[in-house]
Amino acid sequence: MQNLLFDFISKYISLTEEEKSTLLSLNLFHSVKKGTILLKEGQKSNESYFVLKGCIRSYYNIDGEEKTTAFYTEMEALVPPSVLSKTPSPYYVSCIEDCILTISNTDMEEEINRKFPKFETMCRMMSEELLAKERIDFDAFKTSSPEQRYLNLLQVRPDLIQRVPQHQLASYLGIKPQSLSRLRARILQKN
Amino acid sequence: MQNLLFDFISKYISLTEEEKSTLLSLNLFHSVKKGTILLKEGQKSNESYFVLKGCIRSYYNIDGEEKTTAFYTEMEALVPPSVLSKTPSPYYVSCIEDCILTISNTDMEEEINRKFPKFETMCRMMSEELLAKERIDFDAFKTSSPEQRYLNLLQVRPDLIQRVPQHQLASYLGIKPQSLSRLRARILQKN
DNA sequence: TCATCTCGTTAACTTAAGTTAAGAAAAGAC
DNA sequence: GTCTTTTCTTAACTTAAGTTAACGAGATGA
Numbered sequence: 001m002q003n004l005l006f007d008f009i010s011k012y013i014s015l016t017e018e019e020k021s022t023l024l025s026l027n028l029f030h031s032v033k034k035g036t037i038l039l040k041e042g043q044k045s046n047e048s049y050f051v052l053k054g055c056i057r058s059y060y061n062i063d064g065e066e067k068t069t070a071f072y073t074e075m076e077a078l079v080p081p082s083v084l085s086k087t088p089s090p091y092y093v094s095c096i097e098d099c100i101l102t103i104s105n106t107d108m109e110e111e112i113n114r115k116f117p118k119f120e121t122m123c124r125m126m127s128e129e130l131l132a133k134e135r136i137d138f139d140a141f142k143t144s145s146p147e148q149r150y151l152n153l154l155q156v157r158p159d160l161i162q163r164v165p166q167h168q169l170a171s172y173l174g175i176k177p178q179s180l181s182r183l184r185a186r187i188l189q190k191n
Numbered sequence: 192m193q194n195l196l197f198d199f200i201s202k203y204i205s206l207t208e209e210e211k212s213t214l215l216s217l218n219l220f221h222s223v224k225k226g227t228i229l230l231k232e233g234q235k236s237n238e239s240y241f242v243l244k245g246c247i248r249s250y251y252n253i254d255g256e257e258k259t260t261a262f263y264t265e266m267e268a269l270v271p272p273s274v275l276s277k278t279p280s281p282y283y284v285s286c287i288e289d290c291i292l293t294i295s296n297t298d299m300e301e302e303i304n305r306k307f308p309k310f311e312t313m314c315r316m317m318s319e320e321l322l323a324k325e326r327i328d329f330d331a332f333k334t335s336s337p338e339q340r341y342l343n344l345l346q347v348r349p350d351l352i353q354r355v356p357q358h359q360l361a362s363y364l365g366i367k368p369q370s371l372s373r374l375r376a377r378i379l380q381k382n
Numbered sequence: 383t384c385a386t387c388t389c390g391t392t393a394a395c396t397t398a399a400g401t402t403a404a405g406a407a408a409a410g411a412c
Numbered sequence: 413g414t415c416t417t418t419t420c421t422t423a424a425c426t427t428a429a430g431t432t433a434a435c436g437a438g439a440t441g442a
Contacts, residue, residue, distance in 0.1 A: 062334060069330040081323040090327065117308065124311055127318035132272040134322060136281065138329045139260040142365040143253060145430095146399075166420060174333040179399050181421050186398090336400095337429075357390060370429050372391050377428090387440075393433085400427070409418070 001029060001100055004052050008075050012122040019116055026112075028102035032095050038103075039080060039093040046086075046106040048079040054099030055163060058091045059171075068168040071096070071160055077126065096164060146175045147183050192220060192291055195243050199266050203313040210307055217303075219293035223286050229294075230271060230284040237277075237297040239270040245290030246354060249282045250362075259359040262287070262351055268317065287355060337366045338374050 002024060009015060015023075029052075032038070039045050041061060049056060051072050058078070059068040069091070072078045082089040083106060113120045141149060150173055154161060161169065167177040175183075193215060200206060206214075220243075223229070230236050232252060240247060242263050249269070250259040260282070263269045273280040274297060304311045332340060341364055345352060352360065358368040366374070 067334045069333050081327060084319055084323055120315055124315035127322050128275055131318050131322040132275055134325045136272060142260050143251060143258045
């Protein structure tokens with residue numbers, strides 16, 4: 001598991017053995033059971049998550065209904081807005097599967113940034129990259145229909161459709177579960 | 192104009208006079224006429240934009256139709272994905288109004304980061320902040336109807352509705368211009 | 383000035399998503 | 413294993429967005 005993390009980091013910066021052991025001394029790694037709620041709406045947590053194995057989701061409670069807006073799988077990071085703005089979290093985060101995560105908090109990140117300035121370089125690069133990706137994804141969402149979005153998801157993240165419950169996928173695609181069912185039936189008929 | 196930029200920067204880091212004059216020596220400031228295309232689809236530009244005055248928009252050409260996906264107004268930054276990934280730009284960027292922008296390129300940014308490490312800290316903070324904001328906006332888009340999106344826009348960016356053509360607003364809201372017209376008429380009737 | 387093009391609106395019709403409800407299948411609890 | 417709950421699907425009906433077309437206002441340009 002540690003190697004998964006170090007391999008990922010090595011895409012941005014190179015770490016010395018000393019830096020690696022400093023990271024390991026922080027006790028970042030956690031096993032979390034399916035169904036665990038990592039963050040609740042309203043909470044002022046300062047924890048960030050990086051998925052080594054498994055899948056976590058963010059969801060809102062709107063008029064008593066769960067609206068899933070994002071999934072984070074292997075080698076993806078979630079820094080909730082509450083971490084940066086110190087405001088209550090607008091959404092929940094929970095584990096869809098048994099997960100192995102790194103969980104860090106603001107203090108730990110500040111400490112690492114102080115000890116190893118290149119760690120900040122990595123964070124900058126990752127944030128810039130993720131921001132660009134998020135904007136492109138948002139653009140694609142705006143400019144396509146629910147059916148196109150589903151077909152696109154089949155192309156770019158086929159695993160998600162297998163491992164995630166349909167009703168959560170539906171709100172991720174911006175529609176109701178019944179509409180997703182219908183849309184899938186429509187696609188099957190066409191072929 | 193320079194003060195607008197320095198005031199903005201001062202929200203993240205404090206600059207010495209020396210640092211300010213180094214920034215000024217880079218010739219960042221540009222006046223750009225309404226209608227100017229700053230970036231074309233397919234181009235491998237490495238320029239980033241920061242809006243001091245005016246409004247720029249990003250748009251895609253999909254089946255011969257312009258699909259506007261984002262507007263950047265005063266004190267907002269656009270770092271196109273092509274800058275980071277060195278791939279052709281997926282979209283166009285053009286000026287909706289006469290603008291005053293700072294235009295920088297990768298080389299300039301690297302030079303500044305090398306001279307003033309705290310500049311990188313600012314970039315990291317801005318990227319993290321913008322990523323969090325972008326995700327929240329995307330979530331809100333997914334979980335609401337076109338009508339709710341329009342009403343929300345009226346609340347949070349009423350200026351946009353005034354200064355931007357309707358048909359560009361429509362694709363920004365993920366619908367057709369005719370649907371936006373109808374939706375507005377529907378809202379008026381309700382009151 | 384006149385002609386042209388763009389933009390916003392309206393209308394009629396089509397298509398697809400939302401809503402409500404019901405039933406079957408699968409998962410989870412005891 | 414049975415009971416309960418959740419999840420997925422289907423169907424009928426409603427609502428709203430997409431599509432096509434037409435018109436008027438305003439801007440643009442020769």
